[in-house]
Amino acid sequence: MSKNFVEFIIDGKKCMSEEGKYIIDAAKDNGVYIPTLCNIEGLKPKGACRICSVLVNGRPMTACTTPVTSGMEIENNIAQIEGIRKTIIEALFVEGNHFCPSCEKSGSCELQALAYKYKMLVPRFPFMFPIREVDASNPKLIKDHNRCILCKRCIRGIRDENDRSYFAFKKRGHEVEININHEMANKMTDRLARESMDICPVGALLIKESGFRTPIGQRKYDHLPIGSDIEK
Amino acid sequence: MSKKITIEPITRVEGHGKVTIKLDDQNNIEQTRLHIVEFRGFERFVQGRPYWEAPVLVQRLCGICPVSHHLAAAKALDVIVGAGTGKGLTPTGEKMRRLMHYGQFFQSHALHFFHLSSPDFLFGFDADPEMRNVVALTRSEEFRELAIQGVMMRKFGQEVIRLTAGKKIHGTGAIPGGINKNLSPEERDFLLKGDDPLNARKMVEWAQSAVDLFKDYYKKNREFVDHFSRFPSNHLSLVRDDGALDIYHGLLKAVDSEGRVIFDNVDYQEYLDFIGEEVRSWSYMKFPFIKSLGKEKGWYRVGPLARLNTCDFIPSPQAQKEFEIFKDHTGGKPNNFCLHTHWARLIETLYAAEMIKELLEDPDLQGNDLVTKGEKKKEGVGLIEAPRGTLFHHYSINDNDLIDMANLIVSTTNNNEPMNRAVNYVAKARMTGKEKITEPMMNAVEVVIRAYDPCLSCATHALGKMPLEMELLDVDGKLIDYKRSRQ
């Protein structure tokens, strides 16, 4: 079956991709980085965090859920969009308790990396300092609700052989929080625990007793900003 | 009618404090108090956090010697993860940590002497405060070289920290049971064979010349240095099991002002049997004391002076030579002269430089066996000799690996009573019968506090930015004199 290729434009650059690909992936194929938080390659997109917002023919759309079409004009690195992204990051920072200095994900955290990329110095919004707990009752994984940004990556990505998810949301509205299925989690393998920690963009899921093993200098974003591997 | 003189905040110490001096109606000193106005609450912050976070979280107490907190917490957690103390770690684990600690000792001591204290010695204690700072040193023909030396010594120490902890300030090197990196051959060569002056050999040379500088000053100003402030006290520190000075690990030892042993060979896991902490209503900072002597008599000094008073020898040749000269001065007895703390500090700086140089030659630093573990425990105590003195970290954890108790006794807290005594000594000598506050009076109080290199908030403040205030109050709190100097 021959694939249909379409042409489109991102920030004036002529690009080409298979028809139907999501903008985020099509951009990546063309060496253009669009930031993501809730999206993760290989999983059905959710469109939850809006950090991937771009202007599509002049209208804001989420790049992780919008398929690319022929002749599309996409604006990505423009002041208006960067402003939106920075605002979202600031909102996420004030909504939880993100104390980077003592977080073991620091240096490998996507939220922190994006804050650096978009030059957040201090959030413009008042901190909410919610009172949230650290749940360490599981033998392998710690859930630190202070840091969870409710992206659902763990719910969507960490499943057993019957495709049942280990994680789910519980409670509603502003009280919603991530929950581990205890019965399943007790049988969780070390590999899956590692994958859970890795799939979480922040430091909300932590493998017990292994923190800070990666020296400074070898962490994901120690040398180059997030997205550098894509940008050409 | 009694009057109260307040000096606040004290300049050129880390953090800030306030001194109040209460006069009686004859203008005699009725009471002096050094108030510590900081309340940091780290013991509470760390509760409920996973235990392995403690070394990284708690080091934020301080921007000058965070490595001490980082390592003391890691040592306490070594006990919790079953790696034990002392030789419990792998050779690479222990030696990398030692290197980190010597590096920070070196930089912290260099900072204290060159940046904070040397202006007093070089320009004179009563010189114009505008002049008496490190910036003026760099501007003066005579002392520029020396100021540059100080800056480069601090820089070298910071580089040692960077290569062992990952960052110059607030790194992550020490983890429970070991370390997260070794020292690559390139990193070793950078420290050992770097271009002058940034290499270990030059640092030993400069550290030696700093000791010589002090001895020279002392020769000319013996009267002043000896009589500025002296009072008998007990002394406490960790000492290696063979009696050597060891700033990373050892057994607790305390001696009295005459050198009689109060306790020795104490495993610091048992520190609570030997040390108590008293709370006084007027200060956030507690007053530790040796239990067997009680609250009144049990206070003690920690830090450079105390360490050289408790150990029997220094295990590095040049520092040992200087140690012998230092000991000779008091006929082998403990040294109780406050300003001799500077002398002791410089001998320790030399010791740290020599230890760095020796350790860098050790191939264990390139080992790959970084972490050990054993049978897990619920509680652990970690002690280390921080630049400013013995530092205690004590944690316990719950069944889910979260910290449920933390107790920290920081070096400056150990020195709380000695600093209060020193202020009292100086105030009595210089302020008795006076009702007006003068600059030399204010400075004298500061100088004696600074000898302890106190880290009052355990936080960094820009040098010379803190104004000095002194208030004279009568018994009803009415202001009768007020003076403010320097910006």
Ligand code: SF4
């Ligand atoms: S725990 Fe992590 S992956 Fe799961 S929802 Fe929260 S932030 Fe996302």
Ligand code: FES
């Ligand atoms: S990445 Fe597209 S909405 Fe989150």
